[in-house]
Amino acid sequence: xxxxxxxxxxxxxxxxxxxxxxxxxxxxxxxxxxxxxxxxxxxxxxxxxxxxxxxxxxxxxxxxxxxxxxxxxxxxxxxxxxxxxxxxxxxxxxxxxxxxxxxxxxxxxxxxxxxxxxxxxxxxxxxxxxxxxxxxxxxxxxxxxxxxxxxxxxxxxxxxxxxxxxxxxxxxxxxxxxxxxxxxxxxxxxxxxxxxxxxxxxxxxxxxxxxxxxxxxxxxxxxxxxxxxxxxxxxxxxxxxxxxxxxxxxxxxxxxxxxxxxxxxxxxxxxxxxxxxxxxxxxxxxxxxxxxxxxxxxxxxxxxxxxxxxxxxxxxxxxxxxxxxxxxxxxxxxxxxxxxxxxxxxxxxxxxxxxxxxxxxxxxxxxxxxxxxxxxxxxxxxxxxxxxxxxxxxxxxxxxxxxxxxxxxxxxxxxxxxxxxxxxxxxxxxxxxxxxxxxxxxxxxxxxxxxxxxxxxxxxxxxxxxxxxxxxxxxxxxxxxxxxxxxxxxxxxxxxxxxxxxxxxxxxxxxxxxxxxxxxxxxxxxxxxxxxxxxxxxxxxxxxxxxxxxxxxxxxxxxxxxxxxxxxxxxxxxxxxxxxxxxxxxxxxxxxxxxxxxxxxxxxxxxxxxxxxxxxxxxxxxxxxxxxxxxxxxxxxxxxxxxxxxxxxxxxxxxxxxxxxxxxxxxxxxxxxxxxxxxxxxxxxxxxxxxxxxxxxxxxxxxxxxxxxxxxxxxxxxxxxxxxxxxxxxxxxxxxxxxxxxxxxxxxxxxxxxxxxxxxxxxxxxxxxxxxxxxxxxxxxxxxxxxxxxxxxx
Numbered sequence: 001x002x003x004x005x006x007x008x009x010x011x012x013x014x015x016x017x018x019x020x021x022x023x024x025x026x027x028x029x030x031x032x033x034x035x036x037x038x039x040x041x042x043x044x045x046x047x048x049x050x051x052x053x054x055x056x057x058x059x060x061x062x063x064x065x066x067x068x069x070x071x072x073x074x075x076x077x078x079x080x081x082x083x084x085x086x087x088x089x090x091x092x093x094x095x096x097x098x099x100x101x102x103x104x105x106x107x108x109x110x111x112x113x114x115x116x117x118x119x120x121x122x123x124x125x126x127x128x129x130x131x132x133x134x135x136x137x138x139x140x141x142x143x144x145x146x147x148x149x150x151x152x153x154x155x156x157x158x159x160x161x162x163x164x165x166x167x168x169x170x171x172x173x174x175x176x177x178x179x180x181x182x183x184x185x186x187x188x189x190x191x192x193x194x195x196x197x198x199x200x201x202x203x204x205x206x207x208x209x210x211x212x213x214x215x216x217x218x219x220x221x222x223x224x225x226x227x228x229x230x231x232x233x234x235x236x237x238x239x240x241x242x243x244x245x246x247x248x249x250x251x252x253x254x255x256x257x258x259x260x261x262x263x264x265x266x267x268x269x270x271x272x273x274x275x276x277x278x279x280x281x282x283x284x285x286x287x288x289x290x291x292x293x294x295x296x297x298x299x300x301x302x303x304x305x306x307x308x309x310x311x312x313x314x315x316x317x318x319x320x321x322x323x324x325x326x327x328x329x330x331x332x333x334x335x336x337x338x339x340x341x342x343x344x345x346x347x348x349x350x351x352x353x354x355x356x357x358x359x360x361x362x363x364x365x366x367x368x369x370x371x372x373x374x375x376x377x378x379x380x381x382x383x384x385x386x387x388x389x390x391x392x393x394x395x396x397x398x399x400x401x402x403x404x405x406x407x408x409x410x411x412x413x414x415x416x417x418x419x420x421x422x423x424x425x426x427x428x429x430x431x432x433x434x435x436x437x438x439x440x441x442x443x444x445x446x447x448x449x450x451x452x453x454x455x456x457x458x459x460x461x462x463x464x465x466x467x468x469x470x471x472x473x474x475x476x477x478x479x480x481x482x483x484x485x486x487x488x489x490x491x492x493x494x495x496x497x498x499x500x501x502x503x504x505x506x507x508x509x510x511x512x513x514x515x516x517x518x519x520x521x522x523x524x525x526x527x528x529x530x531x532x533x534x535x536x537x538x539x540x541x542x543x544x545x546x547x548x549x550x551x552x553x554x555x556x557x558x559x560x561x562x563x564x565x566x567x568x569x570x571x572x573x574x575x576x577x578x579x580x581x582x583x584x585x586x587x588x589x590x591x592x593x594x595x596x597x598x599x600x601x602x603x604x605x606x607x608x609x610x611x612x613x614x615x616x617x618x619x620x621x622x623x624x625x626x627x628x629x630x631x632x633x634x635x636x637x638x639x640x641x642x643x644x645x646x647x648x649x650x651x652x653x654x655x656x657x658x659x660x661x662x663x664x665x666x667x668x669x670x671x672x673x674x675x676x677x678x679x680x681x682x683x684x685x686x687x688x689x690x691x692x693x694x695x696x697x698x699x700x701x702x703x704x705x706x707x708x709x710x711x712x713x714x715x716x717x718x719x720x721x722x723x724x725x726x727x728x729x730x731x732x733x734x735x736x737x738x739x740x741x742x743x744x745x746x747x748x749x750x751x752x753x754x755x756x757x758x759x760x761x762x763x764x765x766x767x768x769x770x771x772x773x774x775x776x777x778x779x780x781x782x783x784x785x786x787x788x789x790x791x792x793x794x
Contacts, residue, residue: 005352008401012348019393020159020337022253024194030392031195035306037382038261038330048223048290049268049322050085051314052076052276055295076293079276084287087223089215089321091188091294091314184222186215188313190303197306201320203242204255211255216320220247223290223325240334249324250331250386258388259319260328261307266315267322270296290325292318330386343374343394351401356409364402371398419446423455430459433524433598439463439471447482457486465522466598469495523554523603524596543605545593552593552605555670559600571602578604580648581671588639590659590669609667614655614716620723626754627791629720632658634784635666636713641777643671644706651704653712654693655719691732692725696740696768707770710777714765721758722750726766740768757787 018026054076073090080088187205190198204211213228221227221244230244242249242257251257260267273293275281294314295301302310311319323329350370355363371394378389422444429438442459445452456479463472476492479485521528526543533540538556545552557574559567578595581604585591595604614632617624624632636658643650650657650671657670695711697704718726726744729735738744747754747762761783767773774780 007404008348008352011400011404012344012397015393015397016341016344017159019340019390026390026392026396027194029396030390031193031197031199031306033391034199034382034388035261037379038307040379041261041383041386047269048288048325049318050286050289050291051268051270051296051318052080052273052291052293053270053296053314054273054293055297055312073293076273076276080286080291080293083276083281084284085289085291087219087290089186089219089290089292089294089317091215091292091317184218186213186218188215188317190313190316192304193306197304198259198316199261199306200256200258201316202254202256203249203251206254214320216317216324219290219292219321220324247324248327250329250333252332257320257323258330258332259305259307260323260326260330266308266319267326267328268318270315270318290321292321328386330382330388332388336387336389340390340393344397347371347394347398348401351398351405355402355405360406363406367398367402371395416449418444419449419452423449423452426455426459430455430462435459435462435466435468435471439475442475443478447479447485449482453479453482453485457488460488460491462522464491464495465520465527467521467600523556523598523601524594524605526552526554526594526605528554538601542608545605551608553608554603554605556601556603559602571597574602577671581606583646584643584648584671586639586642588635588666588668589643589671590667606669607667609659609661609669611659611661611667614658614660614720617660618655618716618719618723623723624720626721626758627788629717630758630784630788630791631664632660632666632720633713633717634781634788636668636716637777637781637784639666639668640706640709640713641781643668644709644777649704649706650709650712651698652690652693653709653716654690655716658716691735692727694736694739695770697770699736699740705770706777707773707775710765710773710780711767711770713777713780714762714773717765718744718747718762721747721754721762724750755787755791757783757790761787 015026077088077090189205190201192198193200201214201216203214203217205214206212218228221231224244224246226244226246232243233240240251242251242255249257271281292314294312294317296312296314301312303313303316305311305316305319308319347367347370350367355367358366374394375391378391381387381389422441426438426441426445429435429441438459442456445456447453447456456475460472460475460479463469463475473492473495476488476495479488480492523541523543525547526545529542529544531539532542532553538558541554541556543552543554544550557570559571562570575595575597578592581590581592582595590609591607593605593607596602616622636653640650640653648671650668652670653668657668659667659669661667693712693715695704695708697708715726718724724745726747727735727738727742729738744766746759748759751758761780764773765780774783
């Protein structure tokens, strides 16, 4: 609602409409500039117009006062004619009641003889008839206004009939003219502009059925030897030109003619009646002059005229007459409104399309340049050609629109800056895995912004991958407020239909559900492809590291499967496992790449191995050759020796944790229950490991060292040779008793053809007392290497 695309055109239309109807508010601002421009206009003084002042000051001189009889209008008119005056206007004002021409028939007859023009002070009511020949039916006052189409074809202002300065018919005493009287009359009505100053006169006023001419118009026509019947209008009656064969008068707004302003002096000559009657004027002083006779400083008879100050009605009549005869009246051309409208549209386009793309200084300078250019054009048109072009609507529109546009631009910049901050924060929080904060900032992003849509969409996908469908729904619903975008409608529909798209499974041991449609889940930066199997502490998945497109095995620990009381302890143990495994770098130990935690689980990514664990070869029918078993156990011994020297104990050596690659290389995996021996935390009393492969000290819950892993390796070696476990039991208690106290079936009974050293190695590995076993995995590996050489020689 505050966009300049909406308010600037509305403001422009409002100002344009106000300008077309000459609204007083705009005219009050326009007139000072108009007056100042006219002061620079050079016009010639017109000495053809003479005003004879008959006020009190003009009747008194140092030698005495004029008698009342000498001030008789007939005497004055006769004296004017003796000096060559022919075109005469007698101006009778309220303070000269005894010379009221409307009440003196003798004077009327005398004036008729002299062809004097007198003012009429009213327009007859509708029950009267105007019989004077001066009131010709120039244009019928009841003629309907032309429609908009004709106005536009004639380049006329389409809102002209709504003009604020429409003339109104006054009402005051009227002279009673004789039916056959041919005396010329005219009105002397001057209407002030909205600022209280007078700048024009309506040359024709609408009466009941006809237009009433002004006295100065009658004077000008008589001076040119013409009459009202010669007067025509071009191109229409609301604005244009009043013309005769010898006069061309620009008018506008119901035949109003603007005055020519020359502040240095009035454009007519003034004489006082004393000099006239006392013979102080030269012979033929009034030859070819237009003479106006009337008071100039009567009480209450003054008008505020722009450029001249206070003038009497007589002086204003002389000013109007001089302007008419000098053909120097400023004009409002019939096409001026079209030019002003075009300028307004130009500024509207400039402000709405160009200014918002520029800086404040550049935009203001450019707008000011064009605005000053328009002001200079308008000033030049008025000064050089007398053409009045309005500048205030354009100035007002430019200033208000510029303020509005700049406010909008700065508001938008601040808003976009905030949006960019929200976008950057949401993106960074997402990259850092702080998804809750990313969601908080993302919901502050307006979904209509293109860059914001990408952030919201990617965050929604991230929530899908992180098995948080309810948060993905929130993001997609927010994104839809900005309109359709990619496939969010389908995604939202699918998520709403199945809120368990990617969730924790409570019905099985899987940590992540993979058979649902939608985005593949992720753990950290790894994309989950499929489940590989179940480990001692969680599910193992096949994942893809998108940064280097590498396949990894991801082992997880789902927190929901652990008692909340033990969660902190288990999490601690899990990350110690990762720490321990991460410090190991050996060809026979699986490599740990990364470790991480999410809200519902912990995980670490490790080297993906292609091969089978040794459990596959512990079956009687799938046993491996003796030398192959020796090589396998030898590689495991090398791995354990390296781990023990690093302070890490495996604690869960079993066939499932030993992988044989297609190349024959052995990898020991799943240090899931290893501990760092340098840790100050005691593990006494805690039983960890797989029961069938535990050492006696593990069963007893005692503190263990590397020799515990050797006992477990002895069980694996026994099982690879025989296909059976050395310690079995119908219950956990029986199994644990057999491991800690009972003897096992000799390997020679099950495999009588093995080399004797094989029995010796297995028996030493399975000693109940740790001190009787090999002191280290390195010693074991040496004996296995010796046995391998013996077998290779055979």
